Amino acid sequence: MALPSLKLLQIGDIHWPGADPRGVDSKDAGFDPVLGNRLVPNATQVVLRHLMSESYHPDAIVLMGDLADKGAITSYQECLDKIITVFGDDLFKILIACGNHDVDRSRCSDNDLFQKFDPLNDVIRHRSLPEMSTRAPVFLPLTGQGHQAILVSLNSCMGCGVKRRFINQRPPKALEWYTAYRFRAMDRRKDRSRFEELDTPAFHGDHLLAARSQIQQEALSVLPIVVAHHNILPQETPRLMAYGELVNGGLARSYLLSLDRPILYLHGHIHEDPIEVVATPGKQHSRLITVSAPPLRDGFNMLTVEYSSSGYPLGCRVDSWRRERGGCVSKAAEIRVRFWEPGDASAVLSPQTLAIMRFVAGRGDQEFHFSDITESGLDMPDSLLELEWLGLIEITNRQGAPYLWLVRRSA
Numbered sequence: 001m002a003l004p005s006l007k008l009l010q011i012g013d014i015h016w017p018g019a020d021p022r023g024v025d026s027k028d029a030g031f032d033p034v035l036g037n038r039l040v041p042n043a044t045q046v047v048l049r050h051l052m053s054e055s056y057h058p059d060a061i062v063l064m065g066d067l068a069d070k071g072a073i074t075s076y077q078e079c080l081d082k083i084i085t086v087f088g089d090d091l092f093k094i095l096i097a098c099g100n101h102d103v104d105r106s107r108c109s110d111n112d113l114f115q116k117f118d119p120l121n122d123v124i125r126h127r128s129l130p131e132m133s134t135r136a137p138v139f140l141p142l143t144g145q146g147h148q149a150i151l152v153s154l155n156s157c158m159g160c161g162v163k164r165r166f167i168n169q170r171p172p173k174a175l176e177w178y179t180a181y182r183f184r185a186m187d188r189r190k191d192r193s194r195f196e197e198l199d200t201p202a203f204h205g206d207h208l209l210a211a212r213s214q215i216q217q218e219a220l221s222v223l224p225i226v227v228a229h230h231n232i233l234p235q236e237t238p239r240l241m242a243y244g245e246l247v248n249g250g251l252a253r254s255y256l257l258s259l260d261r262p263i264l265y266l267h268g269h270i271h272e273d274p275i276e277v278v279a280t281p282g283k284q285h286s287r288l289i290t291v292s293a294p295p296l297r298d299g300f301n302m303l304t305v306e307y308s309s310s311g312y313p314l315g316c317r318v319d320s321w322r323r324e325r326g327g328c329v330s331k332a333a334e335i336r337v338r339f340w341e342p343g344d345a346s347a348v349l350s351p352q353t354l355a356i357m358r359f360v361a362g363r364g365d366q367e368f369h370f371s372d373i374t375e376s377g378l379d380m381p382d383s384l385l386e387l388e389w390l391g392l393i394e395i396t397n398r399q400g401a402p403y404l405w406l407v408r409r410s411a
């Protein structure tokens with residue numbers, strides 16, 4: 001017994017080659033690095049080996065960006081080649097978001113905000129993978145048996161490397177040092193008294209508009225899944241940095257909530273893994289579910305979206321697979337996020353399931369057995385799982401075999 005489902009593998013920042021800075025408690029910067037780097041296994045490699053040995057077979061793989069570190073194109077190439085080796089046949093649906101660390105700042109241009117992304121898409125195209133969103137959003141429909149979704153990839157790194165000018169003032173001394181340290185190119189040094197370079201996360205306004213109008217055209221049975229590198233909600237850990245959060249994240253959030261439907265928003269970047277839900281009272285079906293992936297060295301998320309027999313996405317289960325200190329990867333948590341309120345049942349459930357809903361309502365607060373329903377002449381076992389997603393019932397022993405289930409109407 002299982003509802004139709006869509007499985008998404010969400011992989012966070014990789015920062016290839018991905019050493020774990022916490023792996024060795026080094027108090028001696030002068031210690032031989034060759035030996036020092038071999039004292040613990042490479043954490044990223046541990047997780048990749050796990051992914052290669054287990055057969056998850058997702059319907060799609062989403063990479064949240066920051067495949068490389070500090071814009072190193074060779075690291076970017078090596079990382080993609082490793083991903084291709086690990087996932088082999090599952091690569092037919094892969095979507096890669098651009099991360100701020102993927103961008104080579106020396107390619108930033110005052111005249112073209114997008115030119116700096118061209119080498120990354122060249123690498124992707126050369127490997128016959130679906131193009132990354134840079135100058136426009138990328139839409140990738142995902143349709144399978146009983147499930148429909150559309151991946152909407154947005155470029156949140158347009159502002160990576162843009163300048164903030166010092167108008168009629170000299171930069172603070174510390175900032176001069178900071179700018180010189182981060183951006184060593186000689187041609188930039190001569191200018192550093194006039195500007196600082198920022199990492200400003202930002203969407204292009206036209207991309208937001210295009211994403212909104214595409215989602216608006218999709219039927220409610222199609223789940224929009226927005227993919228971008230940066231977090232749309234401010235991160236929990238205070239970050240003392242100028243323009244460190246998406247400068248038009250509020251606008252993006254408002255656009256998505258205005259669509260009055262459940263939308264998944266997947267991101268990375270913050271190296272933390274919160275799951276958060278935003279809704280707005282004026283739009284009763286609005287529900288923006290943001291899911292952050294941890295850096296790959298810590299693990300990955302497997303998302304399973306389940307659909308009703310009438311084809312509507314009902315909710316998402318996020319399985320957090322995390323690397324343990326002992327060196328293995330295991331499922332650390334399972335979070336269920338529902339897309340609808342109990343009052344939406346008639347909009348998204350089939351007539352058969354609604355009949356079972358009425359049967360449940362007739363039992364009052366009494367706990368009953370799975371067989372009580374089938375004996376009543378209603379024979380549609382998946383309906384209980386659908387009612388559970390709507391928050392209408394609780395299955396106290398869902399991990400057991402269905403014929404053993406004990407069911408109770410939700411309080």
Ligand SMILES: [Fe+2]
Nearest residue numbers: 066099100269
């Ligand atoms: Fe990042």
